[in-house]
Amino acid sequence: MSKHDKHDKREEIVRAALELIAEHGFHGAPMAMIAERANVGAGTIYRYFENKDVLIAELYQNLEAKMYPVILEGYSADKPTRERFIHLGTALLRYFIENPLDFRFLEQFHNSPFGAEHRRDKILGVKDGCDVFRELFEEGIARQILKEFPLSILFSLSFGPLAAVARDHILGFVVLNEVLIVWTVEACWDGIKR
Amino acid sequence: MSKHDKHDKREEIVRAALELIAEHGFHGAPMAMIAERANVGAGTIYRYFENKDVLIAELYQNLEAKMYPVILEGYSADKPTRERFIHLGTALLRYFIENPLDFRFLEQFHNSPFGAEHRRDKILGVKDGCDVFRELFEEGIARQILKEFPLSILFSLSFGPLAAVARDHILGFVVLNEVLIVWTVEACWDGIKR
DNA sequence: ACCATAGGAATGAACGTTCATTCAGTAATA
DNA sequence: TATTACTGAATGAACGTTCATTCCTATGGT
Numbered sequence: 198m199s200k201h202d203k204h205d206k207r208e209e210i211v212r213a214a215l216e217l218i219a220e221h222g223f224h225g226a227p228m229a230m231i232a233e234r235a236n237v238g239a240g241t242i243y244r245y246f247e248n249k250d251v252l253i254a255e256l257y258q259n260l261e262a263k264m265y266p267v268i269l270e271g272y273s274a275d276k277p278t279r280e281r282f283i284h285l286g287t288a289l290l291r292y293f294i295e296n297p298l299d300f301r302f303l304e305q306f307h308n309s310p311f312g313a314e315h316r317r318d319k320i321l322g323v324k325d326g327c328d329v330f331r332e333l334f335e336e337g338i339a340r341q342i343l344k345e346f347p348l349s350i351l352f353s354l355s356f357g358p359l360a361a362v363a364r365d366h367i368l369g370f371v372v373l374n375e376v377l378i379v380w381t382v383e384a385c386w387d388g389i390k391r
Numbered sequence: 392m393s394k395h396d397k398h399d400k401r402e403e404i405v406r407a408a409l410e411l412i413a414e415h416g417f418h419g420a421p422m423a424m425i426a427e428r429a430n431v432g433a434g435t436i437y438r439y440f441e442n443k444d445v446l447i448a449e450l451y452q453n454l455e456a457k458m459y460p461v462i463l464e465g466y467s468a469d470k471p472t473r474e475r476f477i478h479l480g481t482a483l484l485r486y487f488i489e490n491p492l493d494f495r496f497l498e499q500f501h502n503s504p505f506g507a508e509h510r511r512d513k514i515l516g517v518k519d520g521c522d523v524f525r526e527l528f529e530e531g532i533a534r535q536i537l538k539e540f541p542l543s544i545l546f547s548l549s550f551g552p553l554a555a556v557a558r559d560h561i562l563g564f565v566v567l568n569e570v571l572i573v574w575t576v577e578a579c580w581d582g583i584k585r
Numbered sequence: 586a587c588c589a590t591a592g593g594a595a596t597g598a599a600c601g602t603t604c605a606t607t608c609a610g611t612a613a614t615a
Numbered sequence: 616t617a618t619t620a621c622t623g624a625a626t627g628a629a630c631g632t633t634c635a636t637t638c639c640t641a642t643g644g645t
Contacts, residue, residue, distance in 0.1 A: 206595090222503070224418050228631060238596035240633075249631065308502040309416070316562065344578060349565045353555035354578055361551035362544055368510065371543045384538060384548055388582030422605055432622035434607075443605065
């Protein structure tokens, strides 16, 4: 067998961990259960990840790296502010709906000791994906297109509803279709525009 | 000692549990630690609560019962839709900011096995506090004041941002004052109004 | 072509820790 | 004294992690 199969095992572990954590939360996904679902011995996980925390952190970074390009696909900084916002918002919401496991994992992650630390990092040096939104908001405020709120409130007014709607869809309280997705993001825009 | 002191112990347990769970989450608040902070033997908790789950569930119901009248104080079904929405929204946000422990506990609760079950209950027979919002939204749609969205999306567009803003305030990412609170809720209104 | 063997990969039973819960004993109350 | 309230050490279950052992395969000598 070749080097490729090593990766197979590693990826099996990552997949199993994502599934179980998304479905049952961090504390409902013991290492033994992850190992079982990955068809791997319990000890094998520790050949690839130092411990559970490292596994989870890597899972999170995997996700961010995976989402970023999907959401930015077709994004152009030249288009009007509103159009760019709708693009990002709908792309994000679509991603969440099409990848419910990813969404559920992210939610678990943000409501955990990890999440708090991670937020602190983002305060100091904002990382990766948020920059796009930050730029968009700052430009929108400067051009007087957006309400003059602290950035963090604009974030909340935009992502708060998107996350809530995605959660409701995944839990089956609404059925979102393409039209509803766009309308929802447009409603968010109405909330932040002047 | 009189009957009153029994209540004192019970309330000490409830207070300690709320503090620790709000601060460290369900799994960072072992029964032994709750007992210690309540100045009570570990076994004493079980004189008042069958087990940890029951303690948590009762904590949650305490909170709901405590919040409901505070938020409805001064609420009048006669006033215009917008005014009523602003009243409820600002009251809720103010409550969260003034009672950060309550807010953090509610967040922990909603991101847990309990939360999911509880949501299912609310689907069938909507309980207590949500009725006010439900009425408000249904009336707003009927009068063509609000966008014609599924109720659950209107909920998300309203509470999503409020929860996110409250979280940011409590974690120190924004400092909300009375003006910002009102502006934020008005922005939510802009999101749901036609 | 065959076997021997070295060494990394994989395993899962075993370990130490932590937690919710119990219960035998103690203190307070009447 | 009898009853009730309280205590915290003891218990067992569950967890993350370790490590002695097994398995697999690539290599080199015959």
